[in-house]
Amino acid sequence: MSASRITSVDVACNQAMGAAPWFAATDLPTRAGLLRAIADAVDASIDDLVPIAMEESRLGEERLRGEVGRTTGQLRLMANVVADGAFLGVVIDHADPSLTPPRPDLRRMNIPLGPVAVFAASNFPFAFSTLGGDTASALAAGCPVVVKPNPGHPRLSEAIMAIAQDALAGAGAPAGVLGLVDEQVQTGIDLVNDDRIEAVAFTGSQRGGLALAHIAAERPRPIPFFGELGSINPMFVTAAHLAGREKDIATGFVGSFTLGAGQFCTKPGLLIAPRDEALRSALVDAVGGAQGQRMLTDAIRDMFLAGVDQRVGIDEVEVLHQGGLDDSTDSVRPTLMAVDAGTILAHPDLLEECFGPMSLLVEYTDEEQMLALADSLPGLLAAGVHANGDESILADLLPKLSAHAGRVLWGGWPTGVAVTWSMQHGGPFPATTRPESTSVGAAAVQRFVRPVTYQSVPAAWQSPAVRDANPWGVPRRVDGTLELG
Amino acid sequence: MSASRITSVDVACNQAMGAAPWFAATDLPTRAGLLRAIADAVDASIDDLVPIAMEESRLGEERLRGEVGRTTGQLRLMANVVADGAFLGVVIDHADPSLTPPRPDLRRMNIPLGPVAVFAASNFPFAFSTLGGDTASALAAGCPVVVKPNPGHPRLSEAIMAIAQDALAGAGAPAGVLGLVDEQVQTGIDLVNDDRIEAVAFTGSQRGGLALAHIAAERPRPIPFFGELGSINPMFVTAAHLAGREKDIATGFVGSFTLGAGQFCTKPGLLIAPRDEALRSALVDAVGGAQGQRMLTDAIRDMFLAGVDQRVGIDEVEVLHQGGLDDSTDSVRPTLMAVDAGTILAHPDLLEECFGPMSLLVEYTDEEQMLALADSLPGLLAAGVHANGDESILADLLPKLSAHAGRVLWGGWPTGVAVTWSMQHGGPFPATTRPESTSVGAAAVQRFVRPVTYQSVPAAWQSPAVRDANPWGVPRRVDGTLELG
Numbered sequence: 001m002s003a004s005r006i007t008s009v010d011v012a013c014n015q016a017m018g019a020a021p022w023f024a025a026t027d028l029p030t031r032a033g034l035l036r037a038i039a040d041a042v043d044a045s046i047d048d049l050v051p052i053a054m055e056e057s058r059l060g061e062e063r064l065r066g067e068v069g070r071t072t073g074q075l076r077l078m079a080n081v082v083a084d085g086a087f088l089g090v091v092i093d094h095a096d097p098s099l100t101p102p103r104p105d106l107r108r109m110n111i112p113l114g115p116v117a118v119f120a121a122s123n124f125p126f127a128f129s130t131l132g133g134d135t136a137s138a139l140a141a142g143c144p145v146v147v148k149p150n151p152g153h154p155r156l157s158e159a160i161m162a163i164a165q166d167a168l169a170g171a172g173a174p175a176g177v178l179g180l181v182d183e184q185v186q187t188g189i190d191l192v193n194d195d196r197i198e199a200v201a202f203t204g205s206q207r208g209g210l211a212l213a214h215i216a217a218e219r220p221r222p223i224p225f226f227g228e229l230g231s232i233n234p235m236f237v238t239a240a241h242l243a244g245r246e247k248d249i250a251t252g253f254v255g256s257f258t259l260g261a262g263q264f265c266t267k268p269g270l271l272i273a274p275r276d277e278a279l280r281s282a283l284v285d286a287v288g289g290a291q292g293q294r295m296l297t298d299a300i301r302d303m304f305l306a307g308v309d310q311r312v313g314i315d316e317v318e319v320l321h322q323g324g325l326d327d328s329t330d331s332v333r334p335t336l337m338a339v340d341a342g343t344i345l346a347h348p349d350l351l352e353e354c355f356g357p358m359s360l361l362v363e364y365t366d367e368e369q370m371l372a373l374a375d376s377l378p379g380l381l382a383a384g385v386h387a388n389g390d391e392s393i394l395a396d397l398l399p400k401l402s403a404h405a406g407r408v409l410w411g412g413w414p415t416g417v418a419v420t421w422s423m424q425h426g427g428p429f430p431a432t433t434r435p436e437s438t439s440v441g442a443a444a445v446q447r448f449v450r451p452v453t454y455q456s457v458p459a460a461w462q463s464p465a466v467r468d469a470n471p472w473g474v475p476r477r478v479d480g481t482l483e484l485g
Numbered sequence: 486m487s488a489s490r491i492t493s494v495d496v497a498c499n500q501a502m503g504a505a506p507w508f509a510a511t512d513l514p515t516r517a518g519l520l521r522a523i524a525d526a527v528d529a530s531i532d533d534l535v536p537i538a539m540e541e542s543r544l545g546e547e548r549l550r551g552e553v554g555r556t557t558g559q560l561r562l563m564a565n566v567v568a569d570g571a572f573l574g575v576v577i578d579h580a581d582p583s584l585t586p587p588r589p590d591l592r593r594m595n596i597p598l599g600p601v602a603v604f605a606a607s608n609f610p611f612a613f614s615t616l617g618g619d620t621a622s623a624l625a626a627g628c629p630v631v632v633k634p635n636p637g638h639p640r641l642s643e644a645i646m647a648i649a650q651d652a653l654a655g656a657g658a659p660a661g662v663l664g665l666v667d668e669q670v671q672t673g674i675d676l677v678n679d680d681r682i683e684a685v686a687f688t689g690s691q692r693g694g695l696a697l698a699h700i701a702a703e704r705p706r707p708i709p710f711f712g713e714l715g716s717i718n719p720m721f722v723t724a725a726h727l728a729g730r731e732k733d734i735a736t737g738f739v740g741s742f743t744l745g746a747g748q749f750c751t752k753p754g755l756l757i758a759p760r761d762e763a764l765r766s767a768l769v770d771a772v773g774g775a776q777g778q779r780m781l782t783d784a785i786r787d788m789f790l791a792g793v794d795q796r797v798g799i800d801e802v803e804v805l806h807q808g809g810l811d812d813s814t815d816s817v818r819p820t821l822m823a824v825d826a827g828t829i830l831a832h833p834d835l836l837e838e839c840f841g842p843m844s845l846l847v848e849y850t851d852e853e854q855m856l857a858l859a860d861s862l863p864g865l866l867a868a869g870v871h872a873n874g875d876e877s878i879l880a881d882l883l884p885k886l887s888a889h890a891g892r893v894l895w896g897g898w899p900t901g902v903a904v905t906w907s908m909q910h911g912g913p914f915p916a917t918t919r920p921e922s923t924s925v926g927a928a929a930v931q932r933f934v935r936p937v938t939y940q941s942v943p944a945a946w947q948s949p950a951v952r953d954a955n956p957w958g959v960p961r962r963v964d965g966t967l968e969l970g
Binding site for chain 1: 571574586596706941964970
């Protein structure tokens with residue numbers, strides 16, 4: 001490995017500003033090529049990177065190798081998004097002097113916002129970290145990126161940054177397209193406050209995210225803050241569906257909430273089901289059989305254990321299976337509790353995410369109570385329903401889930417996100433700070449662009465993206481009619 | 486006219502909440518039909534509405550009749566946007582079990598945010614007021630609207646609301662799709678604070694807008710605030726273009742900044758040109774010949790006169806033509822001042838909008854100074870350049886204008902916005918609070934929707950918008966490939 005890739009906020013922002021005009025002016029094949037060059041270089045270094053990630057994150061090799069594939073898959077999806085060109089949102093209206101008032105020639109397209117600060121997450125040291133979805137989509141937009149690394153994996157952050165910077169340089173990009181600062185909290189604050197930063201993407205805790213969101217909003221010149229802050233992700237089970245499926249539901253649910261030691265943003269934190277002894281005992285069996293797992297960091301483990309203690313301490317909460325820490329292996333066994341739906345309505349703190357292998361069975365007595373619970377949900381990344389499909393309750397339940405969540409699942413475990421054109425990984429506050437945005441999938445690029453309309457600009461000074469001849473072959477709307485690229 | 490259409494915030498929000506599920510579930514022809522029904526009813530009442538508007542706004546009949554046409558044109562454009570269906574942003578990825586991990590069936594579409602509060606503007610009593618672009622685009626999104634009327638035209642607001650509500654009822658809509666509260670400042674604050682309101686659209690002053698934006702951000706559950714807060718709208722003239730065109734530029738510029746008594750958000754507040762005596766004298770001639778005009782309200786007039794006095798009081802500001810108030814007719818004559826570019830760089834307060842018939846000639850000595858000025862601009866709704874087209878300076882100047890403005894104009898006067906598919910009427914802070922949004926044109930609807938992805942939801946429970954058979958005929962992306970509707 002070469003010299004450190006970490007610079008001061010000032011140097012990183014200056015270099016990002018320096019690279020911004022060049023990067024904004026890249027044509028689509030060039031920009032897509034940069035993303036693919038990074039992906040190829042990371043794939044080629046997987047054997048060097050995974051051992052560092054194993055040491056720093058305590059995650060297993062198979063999981064981490066899969067995550068590298070996901071990460072380079074994200075970079076390549078974003079390359080495809082760039083090459084496709086629809087993200088430019090090109091709309092052309094030709095001049096029409098016959099109108100009152102006469103309409104001038106108007107050409108609209110999205111331009112990059114400028115340098116973006118990316119705050120890396122702990123739980124996916126590749127896929128939501130230094131070169132994760134936020135970085136990939138900001139680069140796709142044509143925005144230089146300054147990464148504030150996650151303190152959970154500093155060596156990995158620097159190693160993968162070195163690979164990406166070298167790949168960019170090899171592909172002809174100037175310094176500053178991608179930069180790295182140190183992992184200190186104050187460094188992150190300084191970065192969000194820097195006037196050269198035009199947008200922030202963050203994945204992490206609600207407390208940290210809201211503090212940074214406040215800074216972004218209170219700067220002399222406020223900037224958009226795209227924070228993905230976690231979610232309780234309730235899964236509803238109807239009575240008609242439950243009958244005879246208690247064991248399958250218990251197995252699927254426990255497998256999903258304990259996956260990755262419960263350290264996923266889509267972990268199902270509530271199972272909302274009719275009170276049913278067979279379900280209870282199937283759940284206890286499934287949780288009892290689950291392995292202990294090490295958590296990402298000591299701090300995350302300690303915060304999790306405190307969160308479990310706090311919930312166990314609530315009178316109305318019944319512990320179905322008490323997990324906890326095995327000191328000899330530093331592994332954490334999962335915990336499952338139960339409350340009745342009425343308790344949840346009186347204890348909104350039980351609707352807050354507890355990051356780690358625990359979940360809550362919420363037992364309802366009738367459909368009215370289940371619907372009242374659906375109404376009282378906070379903003380969610382995901383909500384699901386396990387139903388037969390012929391229950392009349394669905395006509396009421398499904399719109400309530402849509403109203404609270406960015407993704408509505410019908411059945412299925414686990415509850416993770418696919419990286420694809422149609423994904424929405426976002427949701428109403430407090431799941432995110434920007435419900436109209438997604439941090440996963442093709443639409444993630446839209447966070448980092450804004451439209452500009454060019455009025456009567458001569459063809460010679462138009463971006464190729466908006467020229468009549470459509471040299472870039474982008475999909476567009478011309479005089480009101482959509483055209484494929 | 487029937488009984489008052491004004492209700493309390495509580496009643497308006499309750500009715501909006503009641504109507505929201507019905508409205509969200511309307512199919513596209515029904516929703517488009519509601520917008521067209523409102524437009525038809527307003528057109529049919531033009532002879533009743535214009536006299537009220539003339540009395541309350543002090544604007545002329547011809548202007549107001551034209552504005553009614555623009556307003557109903559906006560409603561009909563939004564009906565076309567609804568019928569087109571592209572605003573739903575439908576993306577479908579079919580299940581693919583061959584992938585690792587297997588991909589489930591995923592269907593993404595935009596859903597309405599819910600009840601929207603619209604703060605009406607003073608300067609377009611039809612087009613940016615009760616039934617203006619914000620209301621039209623929120624209705625197009627499927628969001629019920631509660632209007633906080635502008636205090637400048639209370640009777641007009643109620644009259645046009647009555648027409649719209651009756652048209653909606655006649656077309657089968659329930660009460661609550663469109664509501665009106667009173668014009669008090671506190672009512673507006675209560676409305677933004679109401680938990681049932683999901684988004685706010687505002688057109689008005691920077692001070693009022695930022696105060697409301699702060700409330701929207703500090704609510705227990707923050708909501709998006711789309712504020713269009715005004716802009717200085719600089720127009721750059723190159724030396725090569727100026728030579729021989731001094732008089733045309735002076736006439737066009739003065740006509741544009743005095744149009745509507747300078748009470749347009751796209752008023753050119755700066756003319757940035759080489760120091761040139763012929764231009765100066767042509768400008769003085771043109772301003773001297775301009776008529777006095779009445780302003781919208783006494784308060785707006787007094788604030789304008791104070792703003793002129795403040796600028797006249799700056800030592801480095803030279804008054805080229807002093808206008809002012811004609812007491813006998815309550816009309817205001819335009820004022821034009823001059824400063825050199827260096828002064829502007831040291832006096833950023835001269836870059837703040839002064840709402841009314843005044844503008845500033847900014848004289849530069851060389852291209853370097855002109856580019857430095859372009860770099861120091863705040864966020865803008867519009868910026869323009871008057872150039873021959875062969876000046877090398879344009880390669881530097883045009884990207885700087887794009888970086889600061891939502892719309893870049895090449896020549897042309899006046900600088901107003903067209904209502905069409907390609908318009909962008911927005912811009913970086915402080916021109917707006919949401920640079921990615923527009924308050925005019927087809928894309929205005931995007932402010933009031935957010936995406937939801939439905940995972941493995943059976944066809945019977947899918948919205949028609951995302952069904953394979955595409956019964957609504959919407960444009961969409963299926964398995965990565967764009968398809969026309």
